[in-house]
Amino acid sequence: MDLEFILLGMLHQPASGYDLKCDFDAGPRYFWSAELSQIYPALQKMQRRGWLRSHRQASPHGPERRVYVRTAKGSRSLHAWLRGEPVIGTQRLAYIGQLIFMGELADRARTRVFLKRLRDRLNAMAELLESAERGLRAREATTPAQPLGHQFHELLCLRMGIASLRAKIAVCDEGLRLIRRQGPRRPGQRGGGK
Amino acid sequence: MDLEFILLGMLHQPASGYDLKCDFDAGPRYFWSAELSQIYPALQKMQRRGWLRSHRQASPHGPERRVYVRTAKGSRSLHAWLRGEPVIGTQRLAYIGQLIFMGELADRARTRVFLKRLRDRLNAMAELLESAERGLRAREATTPAQPLGHQFHELLCLRMGIASLRAKIAVCDEGLRLIRRQGPRRPGQRGGGK
DNA sequence: CCACGCATGTAATAGGTTACATGATTTA
DNA sequence: TAAATCATGTAACCTATTACATGCGTGG
Numbered sequence: 001m002d003l004e005f006i007l008l009g010m011l012h013q014p015a016s017g018y019d020l021k022c023d024f025d026a027g028p029r030y031f032w033s034a035e036l037s038q039i040y041p042a043l044q045k046m047q048r049r050g051w052l053r054s055h056r057q058a059s060p061h062g063p064e065r066r067v068y069v070r071t072a073k074g075s076r077s078l079h080a081w082l083r084g085e086p087v088i089g090t091q092r093l094a095y096i097g098q099l100i101f102m103g104e105l106a107d108r109a110r111t112r113v114f115l116k117r118l119r120d121r122l123n124a125m126a127e128l129l130e131s132a133e134r135g136l137r138a139r140e141a142t143t144p145a146q147p148l149g150h151q152f153h154e155l156l157c158l159r160m161g162i163a164s165l166r167a168k169i170a171v172c173d174e175g176l177r178l179i180r181r182q183g184p185r186r187p188g189q190r191g192g193g194k
Numbered sequence: 195m196d197l198e199f200i201l202l203g204m205l206h207q208p209a210s211g212y213d214l215k216c217d218f219d220a221g222p223r224y225f226w227s228a229e230l231s232q233i234y235p236a237l238q239k240m241q242r243r244g245w246l247r248s249h250r251q252a253s254p255h256g257p258e259r260r261v262y263v264r265t266a267k268g269s270r271s272l273h274a275w276l277r278g279e280p281v282i283g284t285q286r287l288a289y290i291g292q293l294i295f296m297g298e299l300a301d302r303a304r305t306r307v308f309l310k311r312l313r314d315r316l317n318a319m320a321e322l323l324e325s326a327e328r329g330l331r332a333r334e335a336t337t338p339a340q341p342l343g344h345q346f347h348e349l350l351c352l353r354m355g356i357a358s359l360r361a362k363i364a365v366c367d368e369g370l371r372l373i374r375r376q377g378p379r380r381p382g383q384r385g386g387g388k
Numbered sequence: 389c390c391a392c393g394c395a396t397g398t399a400a401t402a403g404g405t406t407a408c409a410t411g412a413t414t415t416a
Numbered sequence: 417t418a419a420a421t422c423a424t425g426t427a428a429c430c431t432a433t434t435a436c437a438t439g440c441g442t443g444g
Binding site: 002005006009012030031032033078079081082083084085086087088089090091092093094095096097098099100101102103104105106108110111114117118121146147148149150151152153154156157159160161163164165166167168170171172174175178179182 | 196199200203206224225226227272273275276277278279280281282283284285286287288289290291292293294295296297298299300302304305308311312315340341342343344345346347348350351353354355357358360361362364365366368369372373376
């Protein structure tokens with residue numbers, strides 16, 4: 001259900017299924033993702049329900065496109081969702097599970113490598129969002145935009161993603177510092193040194 | 195697949211499907227969740243694969259329990275997963291979608307209410323994790339534990355969750371401040387005043 | 389001509405939630 | 417005795433990923 005509302009939101013201007021997939025992959029949509037094989041049937045279903053209209057359109061680069069347009073009914077559905085309670089949704093952060101259970105290996109070198117790799121991954125995501133933020137700020141400088149309009153909301157979302165990632169990265173670094181402070185011991189070696 | 199490894203990790207000591215479900219609901223497992231109807235078949239499948247053994251055991255509180263124990267083969271599988279790359283997994287944060295598209299409503303009172311509610315929800319989760327952290331630190335004070343053992347890893351995970359939530363809450367507050375600074379205008383009213 | 393990007397779809401499978409069926413023990 | 421907690425499971429459904437099928441247009 002939520003996917004449909006998100007597609008509805010992304011259709012503030014007409015777009016094809018392919019366009020929407022590109023939007024999902026474009027980084028700022030870090031909070032959700034979907035495959036084409038999920039998007040196409042969803043759009044068809046939404047059209048049957050009267051939330052969208054569509055028409056075929058020639059493409060300059062390839063085969064004919066099917067462009068979807070949101071109807072008034074679709075807008076009403078979206079707005080009802082927006083006015084509702086915040087939908088928390090689900091997280092499946094397998095890396096947290098790996099980190100919790102990694103104590104079992106009792107191998108601080110492993111934990112160190114893991115934390116470094118995790119930090120790198122999180123950092124790469126953060127940099128993506130940060131470049132999107134810079135892009136948004138640049139657009140803001142040229143076009144004035146209304147005081148608390150779309151750009152304000154998009155900026156908040158980006159900052160939330162960035163802040164969350166940076167906070168996690170800081171905890172990785174904290175963990176790495178603690179390991180370093182304990183000195184380089186291999187598994188099997190028993191502790192005792194200050 | 196990841197669910198199975200997480201169950202394997204949770205089975206560092208023998209447990210029933212019901213026990214594991216309680217663990218998932220107990221907060222510290224904020225990063226993942228599963229229903230009983232998913233857990234029971236998963237355990238059966240893992241037993242068929244030789245990762246677990248199980249035996250029936252009378253319960254003092256109700257019907258007979260089926261208690262699962264991890265085998266050496268199960269431990270090897272888990273450890274291979276732990277030594278592998280960090281698994282990023284998926285997020286489906288519908289509330290970020292709501293916030294992005296909320297610009298369309300052009301109703302700052304709505305955005306304000308939404309941000310307040312979101313902050314409250316995130317705060318409730320953070321408090322849950324913080325109480326788990328206090329509990330862990332209390333246990334740490336009594337039992338010494340090895341330098342970088344299970345408690346170290348669990349603490350890192352808790353801190354990561356807490357830090358991420360607190361960072362998001364700070365962005366909510368930042369958004370609320372910006373809205374307040376713009377003064378209380380209703381939708382339809384056009385901006386302009388400094 | 390082949391690889392790549394553009395473009396739309398279906399089929400098979402895996403992962404996850406909600407609803408249902410059953411029954412024991414404890415507590416109000 | 418009714419409700420709550422403990423306990424295990426299946427069935428139906430929804431959501432999501434991977435694999436497959438098709439075909440246009442551009443550039444090497």
